[in-house]
Amino acid sequence: MSDQGNENISGFEKISNIITVHSGSSPVFIAAFGLILLWGITGPVFNYSNTWLLIVNTGTSIITFLMVFLIQKSQNKESIAVQLKLNELIAASNHASNRLLNIQDLSEEELKTLYEHYRKLVELTHKAESSTQSHTVEDAIAEVKDEIRDDLIHKDNKSHDTKHRDKTGLRR
Numbered sequence: 001m002s003d004q005g006n007e008n009i010s011g012f013e014k015i016s017n018i019i020t021v022h023s024g025s026s027p028v029f030i031a032a033f034g035l036i037l038l039w040g041i042t043g044p045v046f047n048y049s050n051t052w053l054l055i056v057n058t059g060t061s062i063i064t065f066l067m068v069f070l071i072q073k074s075q076n077k078e079s080i081a082v083q084l085k086l087n088e089l090i091a092a093s094n095h096a097s098n099r100l101l102n103i104q105d106l107s108e109e110e111l112k113t114l115y116e117h118y119r120k121l122v123e124l125t126h127k128a129e130s131s132t133q134s135h136t137v138e139d140a141i142a143e144v145k146d147e148i149r150d151d152l153i154h155k156d157n158k159s160h161d162t163k164h165r166d167k168t169g170l171r172r
Helices: 011-023 026-041 050-092 108-127 137-163
Strands: none
Touching: 011 050, 026 050, 108 137
16 A cells, blocks of 8 residues: 555544454454454353353454444445546546546436446447447437437327228228
8 A cells, every 4th residue: 555645644544544454364364263262162161151152242243333334434435546546547538428427426317327328339339330339328328319219200100190090990
């Protein structure tokens, strides 16, 4: 991990980063496993009493409670870092759509709509004569708009045809 910019990090941030990094390490896992093993071995010494059970239950509950928040904090920080890196790649690419910058701020419904546009983009790529031909999300949106327009025209023609049929079912 780089020390660049660490002078701006608060004491809590430094401690939480250290705990997050070290809690996923093999030595910490071995130590935790050793403590559980030691606790299990001491069961007969304490006659498997309620106090003996309470010690491990309390310890693991407290650690789990605190780790949930540290893990969430770490995931939030990683998510922001990944989003910023992706935003940089999108902004640097002449062919990328800038509409994807800060996409994480869209609603779930907006994300589903955009996902459908990208599915359409895959269809456009499959239809293309060359697999290296590039399409943009704007192409996919235009294609969807064309399909919606064609569907509306087709439905309008059907309703128009049904209105002009006589009682025998034949068109006038």
